[in-house]
Amino acid sequence: MSMLSLRSHVPDDIITAADRLPGQADVVVIGGGIIGAAAAFHLAGAGLSTVLLEADKLSSQQSGRNWGFVRTQYRDPLELPLALEALALWPKLERELETTVGWRQTGCVFVAATQKEMAAFAGWHDKTRDIAREARLLSASEVTALLPPLRGRTEGALYTASDGQAEPVLATTAFARAAARRGARIVEDCGALAIETSGGAVSGIQTEHGLIRCSAVVCAAGAQSHRLLAPLGLSLPQQSVRSTVSLSAPLPPLSEACFCGFGIGLRQRADGSCIIAADSTSDIDLSLDSFRAARFFLPGLLRHGSGFSLRLGRPFIDDLHQRLAVPHRERAVARRPRIPANSRLAASTGAAVRDLFAGAAGIEIVKSWAGRIDVLPDALPVLDAPTEIGGLVVATGFSGHGFGLAPAVGRHVARLAKGEPAAAILAPLRLDRFARGTYSAPHAPL
Template identity: 40%
Template sequence: MSSRFDTVVIGGGIVGTAAAYYLAKAGKRVALVEKGRINGEQSSRNWGAVRTQGRDPSEIPMMLDCLKIWRSIETELGENIDWRQQGQMRVIYDDAMRERSESFMPIAREFDLTTRLLSSSEVADLLPHYNAQDCRGALFTATDGNAEPEKVAPAFARAAKRLGATVMEFTAALSIDVWNGVVAGVASEQGRLGCETVVLASGAWTSRLLKPLGIEHPSLWVRGSVGRTGVLPIDMRKLVVWGKCAYRQRPDGRVNIAVAEDGFHDLMLDSFVHGFKFLPLASRNWRNLRFSLGKPMMRDLMGEFADFTTHRTLDPQPDWKGLKRAAGRFAEEYPSAGLVHYERAWAGYIDYMPDELPVIDAVGRPSGLFVAAGLSGHGFGLGPIVGKTIADLIAKGRSDYDLAPFSSQRFNRS
């Protein structure tokens, strides 16, 4: 195996695998290193939503182009990823949710989105078996969609390999080598990998890889939980829906139900280092933010999370109480589904930023370092275009988008 590459991509989630694919497609010699298995962490553990609805305006131009990628992705990658373009819906039950929904409509009109406000009867028409008794309407975007998170990043990785990329699983990147202010390589478990550029797409681990370089990435790990039911006797048209909980029906009839609105943060050392930067976000969402002090803090104090070989795959415990509440709320919306039992459940750590926007940046110093992380719980749908954007920055030296809102330096500005 060659130990010299044009680019080393660190992180085997959807962003890292997409970046490796588009770089290889551009003719670059690429190595993708992942400390565990490809798609082992949050990229396989999210809801599967691919949405323009509810996004920050700075993300929407990228997301609109990303929808074009999603529509042709199965043909391009040559694999089935359960892509469905049947919409995203946010059900309205109270005045606060109506106000939030209406506030998005000027943004939707600005970008000519298909988003519209529905009446309760229109919601019932779109969602067979749904009990619309308490419904006051919904925010609906017909052109949004969903795909299976367990399938997408592995499909990108396999496509990258077919184009000549080297994919190295169970290979931790230990550090980024810098010489005279320029990236020179990556120290990995399989030895040093020389390169001219590095893409850091390592999700929750990003801040720990950047810290030795003196670069701050003020993110916190927010735990999200999802459960999967058995096959239910209902038809939801394969939408992604936010109602009293969040859910998505799979092609096999099973339903993924998420603990929505409740951010669960396991307190660690970074909670106290970066926590003050999250105060505005926490003050806006204090009803939906919960804290836990337990094993993650002890492991952090013992230095386990500083050693990238200790936890090959972050596999936190799901929030079973939250999942039980979510199942009850789902049953209120779909009484004909009967008792809702989970066949399995899981949790993942989201790399969450204070302003809920990602970092997509060519870091000025060291030269040759590119960061694509901090996607704050809405990165699955945006992941392919983030990977492509980073590849364009490297292969073409430019991007088609205004990346100023995603600068890595935005939290250090006075």
Template identity: 40%
Template structure:
């Protein structure tokens, strides 16, 4: 069953003529790239954003739609607090409704151990002024009264929000164009033009753009592109299946993760549903290259994913995907315009069954649509946000590990400042590129589910070797 609104067959909205030169070129039209373009344009620059397929065609429109401060890595949290403020500002000032709603988000505990993990995180919330709080079992029942089950409690953040991903990101791209950015869809960046050891331009399928600064925000494609230029990041991707229901009565206006299932109310009256604690992973060449780096994560959660032998043809880590190509050749990015994995039909049925078991008062619930996305993740479950010292002019913002949609406006603002030489306003040392090569001990951050959050708070370690 398909249903994601943005695919390779979706109409091209942005077809601007490519200039011969640009102050900054951004590679990748997800929320990170879009917001970087927006904030650069706000500074009076005219950045060029290149998207090989469609704006928000991949994970930026396929996620849960949570705008979440709760459970963030401590280094991400102040950035997310800023992003929360920027989201509200964008909604208030923009001509388009982003689907942003002040609703609150909830992590439901399945055990006393979960509760202890949530309690251990709360001091970080208090330090950054976030209103996360613990709920008793009775308070959880009052918050979500139709849910059938027994839970010891929950963590709830009233100031967290939700938005409609495939509505919000294209709307923000239009705002970036109005501010002065140039966006070109269906135009892949093939190679960086490196001269004298630094960035001199970008070779695209439509010609070369001269520039001294490039931001790579390519999501699941970042590693493939960067490695072609000798920049290696241990990045892998997992498939997550999402189901959208037909309209049903409002049983919770916000979003909640019950572990086996996560849900979010949608503006169309239905719910977006997903598994909260499991994903599918296709084993490819990168998995072997990054195995040591990911060992702490695998050790902490060995059964949090289902392993599959080979990715579909054309995917970034498929066995047949080219690792080397020239600037005058068709690149892997043109061969797969939009990373559009089929949803797991088995999981679609399981997700609907779990939702109906959780809320039996709804009766039979039908799926309006189902889709899947590839979540790019890093070994320590926090992104790379840095300038590349070995290649002046190159900056990276990738590996959001399932956290990118909500925090996107914050990192977009940061990247705009990094590129222009201004202070980013936050400590970015946790996200530095060199942590994978300087012998640093990696610390697992909160990840894609409450199980991983618990494990991350209990587990530390694993030097990358």
């Protein structure tokens, strides 16, 4: 993959004229996660000259740090049509992208430890049975048959055999490499400072290393999206939470299906190693920025406070330093320190897996990491072309659900960037739902 790195400490004289930042493109995609990479792939495939900008490295943020679930199961009913569209595309991706993405159709199972959880699964199943036709409820005995190593009593489960899993970094880089083969320019270490407009329409992107003139922009910048949209008069009530994930050494078969239950999430990879995390448990690193749009999030925090841990530490100091020392529009590209994993949570999650599954007694945690999940008040993404700014497409706020949606999102982004009308399934994902007050509470805890 031909890529240009423009990290600021690289002397200008070692960047050849041919490698300089592109001065013009039809469309610029901001964000080198899987959403941005998939968008670039489809945009280049539509014949548009495309530049993909990433302030760090491809897949360096949440797209390379998530669980790797590809699920339709227990999605918000408003998001479910998009998830079903994406699931139909995943089995074809390796052929389309000409490389492996680690796709395996292993199913997904959510086990109910309590009658309350089982009632929630049954309610979702009843509401979505006409569209989520592969999902079914399992009795406690059926759970035992599906998961022989699982210890403890269950109340049943929700199971979708057609769901699956893939490897986050492989899938993200596969989209980017395929986009490059289609002619897209991929520029790493180059953050977007501002979206430039003229006459109410996009005219370019001001980057750390110069201006790229363009008539369309895709804002897929994850947790930095609100900073880029605010100067355009577009309010995005976006916050972020820190999620810790661990990788175990290979273990005997525990669960072929992606597993959630008893407070943990687990995905057993092809080599037997397991991606594990605490389910619906995240850290909120308090900063001055935490109070922006707090009114949108306070009701959910009060309802599900046990799932969040409020922490005051280094992020607060870093935020204060940025406000005092970094010009406002440069904060979107300020180099962020490594995101620390919650070592205590990683250890307790490993212990929970050991206790929950026969065969996991010798579990060894190889490494742990953390990622910042950008969240919106209803835990649904924004996928929209706001009428206020011609040529702008927003694809952000996926609230930890974006990995599995990416193949479909990329297609919709390309259509929106070409000026085509939004598909009906995108109506609940409009940006203005927050200004209009038409959003609802999250379907499940963030």
